Amino acid sequence: MVKRPNEKGSATRAVGPGDLSRTVPERVARRVWVAAGGRCTMCNRYLVDEEFTGQNVMVGQLAHIVGWSPSPGSPRGSDPLDVDQRNLADNLMLLCHDQHKVIDDKSLWDTYDTETLRSMKRKHEQRIRRVTALKEERKTTVLRVVGNLHGRPVELDDTRVITALLERDRFPDWTLRGADEFEVDLRAIPGEDPGTPHYWAAARAHLEDRLGYLRTQVRKGQVTHLSVFALARIPVLILLGTMLDETLPTELYPKRRDGSEGWGWSTDAAKAGFTFNQVRAGADNTQVAVMLSVSGTVDRTRLAGAISNSCTLYELTPEDVTPAPALISTASTLDRFSQTWRALLATIEIEHPGARNIAVFPAVPAAAAVSMGRHLMRVAHPPLRIFDRVQGFDTYQFTTSTASADEQKGDTR
Numbered sequence: 118m119v120k121r122p123n124e125k126g127s128a129t130r131a132v133g134p135g136d137l138s139r140t141v142p143e144r145v146a147r148r149v150w151v152a153a154g155g156r157c158t159m160c161n162r163y164l165v166d167e168e169f170t171g172q173n174v175m176v177g178q179l180a181h182i183v184g185w186s187p188s189p190g191s192p193r194g195s196d197p198l199d200v201d202q203r204n205l206a207d208n209l210m211l212l213c214h215d216q217h218k219v220i221d222d223k224s225l226w227d228t229y230d231t232e233t234l235r236s237m238k239r240k241h242e243q244r245i246r247r248v249t250a251l252k253e254e255r256k257t258t259v260l261r262v263v264g265n266l267h268g269r270p271v272e273l274d275d276t277r278v279i280t281a282l283l284e285r286d287r288f289p290d291w292t293l294r295g296a297d298e299f300e301v302d303l304r305a306i307p308g309e310d311p312g313t314p315h316y317w318a319a320a321r322a323h324l325e326d327r328l329g330y331l332r333t334q335v336r337k338g339q340v341t342h343l344s345v346f347a348l349a350r351i352p353v354l355i356l357l358g359t360m361l362d363e364t365l366p367t368e369l370y371p372k373r374r375d376g377s378e379g380w381g382w383s384t385d386a387a388k389a390g391f392t393f394n395q396v397r398a399g400a401d402n403t404q405v406a407v408m409l410s411v412s413g414t415v416d417r418t419r420l421a422g423a424i425s426n427s428c429t430l431y432e433l434t435p436e437d438v439t440p441a442p443a444l445i446s447t448a449s450t451l452d453r454f455s456q457t458w459r460a461l462l463a464t465i466e467i468e469h470p471g472a473r474n475i476a477v478f479p480a481v482p483a484a485a486a487v488s489m490g491r492h493l494m495r496v497a498h499p500p501l502r503i504f505d506r507v508q509g510f511d512t513y514q515f516t517t518s519t520a521s522a523d524e525q526k527g528d529t530r
């Protein structure tokens with residue numbers, strides 16, 4: 118049998134100073150409990166069961182914002198609010214015992230004045246209403262792909278994920294959470310900085326394993342929408358993009374670059390467009406390289422050790438602005454980048470039909486790297502040979518290729 122709020126007595130009582138209590142009508146009490154989601158307005162503690170013992174005892178208290186009596190001993194009781202109005206839902210808030218004590222402590226009446234408490238009640242009840250309004254179709258499965266960035270581990274706890282999702286009216290499903298802290302945790306793989314062949318191979322194997330699990334969950338109908346929070350070395354993120362299922366609705370959440378540690382797109386940032394040019398025609402039409410100067414500028418003079426002089430070279434850049442780390446801060450800017458990248462791949466497909474691979478030099482933000490991989494079509498486009506800048510030296514080294522292991526065997530250049 119389900120216990121209703123009034124069965125344990127205290128649920129309809131509003132407790133005042135000296136633990137004197139007043140009974141409020143049941144319909145009023147029910148309204149306050151439901152509007153608060155059964156949680157403390159201040160600390161959000163769940164008050165429908167007692168946390169420590171797990172017993173089914175309602176431990177919340179209805180607290181008067183304006184004290185129920187106009188007498189001097191009543192907290193905020195001197196407020197002009199009509200005494201008849203003081204036992205109504207608008208003047209009651211759900212609190213745990215601890216914070217109820219705090220707001221009614223005489224020395225703190227000025228801190229917890231009526232305006233402050235009303236505002237807390239309003240915000241809490243609005244949040245509860247918004248969160249509980251999310252229906253099943255707003256569920257999204259979280260995929261965090263987290264690595265080190267030149268020796269520094271990326272941090273991304275559940276709270277940041279939940280905050281980012283709520284901004285988009287979504288709530289998280291953690292089906293993909295592994296034995297590690299994250300869905301894909303690459304932080305323990307050795308060799309990230311300087312980027313050894315072992316590192317790229319191990320990172321790829323880990324990604325393939327975890328994304329294989331994702332595909333199984335999609336097949337079973339467990340995953341119907343995906344939210345990707347990815348921050349790792351750029352070559353890893355391009356690989357990730359190639360492994361994401363095109364038919365699964367997917368949203369990318371980038372780390373914000375405004376110092377807030379938050380994740381998600383901004384809506385008010387300046388929007389940029391992109392373009393590409395052939396910057397050098399090579400003698401060998403089957404050899405193609407692409408510089409992506411988006412978050413920074415790829416220095417053409419440093420590519421000599423990585424590609425031959427007979428290679429045709431393209432460059433993708435922002436239009437009218439200089440490359441900068443925060444250039445892609447809105448979802449529509451990422452869309453424009455992706456369109457230009459697809460157009461460039463289509464041009465290479467037409468102009469260089471004999472190309473067996475494309476050497477890429479990406480200076481791009483994380484979300485753009487994932488998109489590069491997502492828009493690469495295995496049937497139409499040659500695989501990418503991904504180069505990365507060597508820290509401390511102005512040279513580029515080969516990292517990994519988007520080709521499958523079999524394709525790579527017959528392709529060393």
Ligand SMILES: [Zn+2]
Nearest residue numbers: 157160213216
């Ligand atoms: Zn509390």
